[in-house]
Amino acid sequence: SKTYIAFHKPRGVLSTMSDPEGRDSLAQYFGSRNERLFHVGRLDKESEGLILLTNDGHWANRVAHPSHGVxxxxxxxxxxxxxxxxxxxxxxxxxxxxxxxxxxxxxxxxxxxxxxxxxxxxxxxxxxxxxxxxxxxxxxxxxIGSIKLGELPPGRSRRLSDDEVRNI
The missing domain is CATH 3.30.70.1560 (Alpha-L RNA-binding motif)
Structure with a gap:
């Protein structure tokens, strides 16, 4: 099944699912899941806020690719x-x-x-x-598009609604 997650990336966390140097990364929040998730786009280490994670490559490409103008x-x-x-x-x-x-x-x-x-x-x-x-x-x-960070605290995640997945 397809998974779509909104995550509030805290400042100081790398937008990567693995870091050989063991720095804080998305892997600490999502690495233990039994499905392979990847992040859609990135935020630099010092930036914070909304980052999307999914196991749906087609959707990820649609959201991330500049030609779609999200x-x-x-x-x-x-x-x-x-x-x-x-x-x-x-x-x-x-x-x-x-x-x-x-x-x-x-x-x-x-x-x-x-x-x-x-x-x-x-x-x-x-x-x-x-x-x-x-x-x-x-x-x-x-x-990101119609998907909003809202009140989601740093380090917390939520599943996207079907509407959010469809309407982006």
Whole structure:
């Protein structure tokens, strides 16, 4: 049977099912299951929030592949309040060493910026924010498509509903 899980990855946990160096990873939360799960996309070690796990390769590819345009939402806490000019720069998009990156939307309130983006290049949200001369203090993925992190505490998981699996 197919398994679909939403997990709140805590900060400091690697998005991998095995780490030869024995660092904290998804394996500590899901490694003892009798089914082989893999994570859909990744979050860097210092980021936290929603990560999906499944044993359904076809579904995982549909969710993760940029061509399907699944929007991911992030809350980014910066080291100081975001100025209008910096927010405008983030919204306009930025040239990074691996090409142009532009969020679908960006809103700021005080030190928090909410960014929605449909691609998943390495550290993309962090790099977009840092390109506006802001320092990222905390980065939380709050949604993948219509699947929301909600009140799920760090280190906890829940099964996705049939609707969530279908509608993403």
């Amino acid at each position: 929007i991911k939402k992030y809350l980014v806490e910066c080291d100081r309040s975001i100025r209008d000019g910096e927010l405008a720069q983030i919204r306009k998009g930025v040239s990074l060493d691996d090409g142009f990156a532009r969020p679908e939307s960006a809103y700021a309130k005080g030190r928090i910026v909410e960014i929605a983006i449909h691609e998943g290049r390495k550290h993309i949200v962090r790099r977009i924010v840092e390109s506006a001369d802001l320092k990222v203090q905390r980065l939380v993925r709050t949604a």
